[in-house]
Amino acid sequence: MSLGYKKIVVKVGSNVITQANGLPDEHRINHLVNQLATIKKQGIEVILVSSGAVASGRSLIQIAEKQDAVTTRQLLAAIGQVKLINTYANFFAEHAIKCAQVLVTKEDFRDRAHYLNMKNCMQILLQHNVIPVVNENDVVSVTELMFTDNDELAGLIASMLNADALIILSNVNGIYNGDPKVEGSKVIEEIKGSITNLASFISTGKSQFGRGGMVTKSTMAQKVAKLGITVHIANGTTDNVLTTLLNEKLVHTRFVPEKSKSGKKKWIAHSETNAKGIVQLNNGAKEVLTSGKATSLLPIGIIEIKSDFLKGDIIKIVDEDDNLIGLGIAEYGSDKARERIGQKKQKALVHYDYLYLS
Numbered sequence: 001m002s003l004g005y006k007k008i009v010v011k012v013g014s015n016v017i018t019q020a021n022g023l024p025d026e027h028r029i030n031h032l033v034n035q036l037a038t039i040k041k042q043g044i045e046v047i048l049v050s051s052g053a054v055a056s057g058r059s060l061i062q063i064a065e066k067q068d069a070v071t072t073r074q075l076l077a078a079i080g081q082v083k084l085i086n087t088y089a090n091f092f093a094e095h096a097i098k099c100a101q102v103l104v105t106k107e108d109f110r111d112r113a114h115y116l117n118m119k120n121c122m123q124i125l126l127q128h129n130v131i132p133v134v135n136e137n138d139v140v141s142v143t144e145l146m147f148t149d150n151d152e153l154a155g156l157i158a159s160m161l162n163a164d165a166l167i168i169l170s171n172v173n174g175i176y177n178g179d180p181k182v183e184g185s186k187v188i189e190e191i192k193g194s195i196t197n198l199a200s201f202i203s204t205g206k207s208q209f210g211r212g213g214m215v216t217k218s219t220m221a222q223k224v225a226k227l228g229i230t231v232h233i234a235n236g237t238t239d240n241v242l243t244t245l246l247n248e249k250l251v252h253t254r255f256v257p258e259k260s261k262s263g264k265k266k267w268i269a270h271s272e273t274n275a276k277g278i279v280q281l282n283n284g285a286k287e288v289l290t291s292g293k294a295t296s297l298l299p300i301g302i303i304e305i306k307s308d309f310l311k312g313d314i315i316k317i318v319d320e321d322d323n324l325i326g327l328g329i330a331e332y333g334s335d336k337a338r339e340r341i342g343q344k345k346q347k348a349l350v351h352y353d354y355l356y357l358s
Contacts, residue, residue, distance in 0.1 A: 003246050005164040005230075007045040007126075010036065011154035014051035015171040016236030023059045024052060024084070028237065030091050032169075035242040036131065037095035045126050047161060048088075048099075049134045049154040056080030056087070077138035088133050098130045103137035106147055109156060110274050115267055119160050126161075151217050155224045159266040166224055167245065168217060169236025174253030175218060191222070192256045221255045223358075227269055228260025261356070268314060268327050268356040275316045275327060277309025277334055279349065286319045289326070290357060296348035297328060297355060299340035308334040315350070326357035 012032060019025045029052075040046050054073060057080025063072055085101045092099045102125075108118050125132045134157055136147055147153045151168060158166040178185035221231040234241055234252035244250040261269070281289070285301020297317065309315050310333045317325045328350030330337070340346045 002248050007163045009047045009154055009158040009163045009166045011049040011168045013170050016169050017052045018055040024056050029087055033091035037097055047132050049150055051150045053077045053080040053084050056083040074139050099133050100125050100130050102132045102134045105137050151220050155220045156270050158229050159227055165230040167232045171237055173235045174233050187251055188253055190254050225255035225257045227266050228257050230257045231255040265356045271314045274314055276313040277315040278306035279315055280304040280306055280318050283320055294352045296352045297350040298348050299346040300344050302341045305334045305338050324358050329354035
């Protein structure tokens with residue numbers, strides 16, 4: 001494979017492996033497994049993040065219309081997850097490859113200990129030549145605790161395992177410079193840095209079966225690329241999509257990675273929902289922090305502590321207009337921070353090594 005990746009995370013959307021009637025497309029799943037097996041046999045570590053449990057459940061049980069959406073989803077996901085992982089296991093077995101089921105919830109990423117525990121689980125699977133098949137545990141995840149979609153989950157896994165690349169397979173060829181359905185729209189083949197107006201020309205139509213539209217995909221892709229991981233968005237319904245992409249012969253969208261960040265920063269980057277405190281900075285301090293030079297967050301630039309936190313908590317750092325500047329790990333609690341607001345020659349509240357700028 002000419003791209004030279006050693007470890008990749010492949011995310012397959014439900015729209016790729018579900019037929020128009022809402023039932024699983026086993027032919028497509030088999031085709032993807034064949035490609036993953038080829039890639040693995042070339043010495044590349046593969047982690048698969050796969051949706052599709054609900055569709056698999058639909059193929060096994062009829063549900064009375066009167067059930068509410070959440071319980072229906074739980075029922076279909078619980079039954080369907082067994083079928084989905086069996087489908088993968090049977091297809092991988094034809095290549096003498098073992099796969100493992102890893103079901104996660106957002107709670108599993110909430111603190112560093114949990115996070116490292118999950119990372120160890122994935123690493124031991126990879127060491128034993130097993131392909132982890134990861135999915136959100138829809139059986140216990142209820143709306144407010146859910147990932148936005150499996151794209152967000154795939155981004156977390158790619159960051160956690162320090163993957164070289166994250167490949168997101170959707171049902172379109174990539175990100176277009178206009179509505180994909182309109183003649184003359186082209187795929188943007190390379191995206192560098194953060195393009196703020198992406199949302200203006202991404203058609204917001206969500207896939208019929210998935211939760212994540214192109215806007216959430218792009219936002220997540222930019223975040224992951226910022227951490228030093230290449231992100232590809234490609235059409236999973238194209239034959240041999242993975243092998244063609246890895247041989248650099250596929251028209252799709254690639255997000256160019258920035259310099260790789262440390263493991264600690266990769267965790268902090270994805271921890272916004274777990275942040276405890278909020279610290280507001282003046283514009284001068286904001287300029288210094290965002291100048292591109294390695295700088296820690298000092299009390300002299302703080303205007304206000306907007307909500308309390310303890311030493312070791314993840315805190316949000318906002319500007320004078322309450323816009324998020326970044327996230328960091330507090331070196332001391334909010335009580336001490338309040339005493340030191342605006343003072344010179346004080347210990348940094350967030351050390352540069354534990355500061356992630358969004």
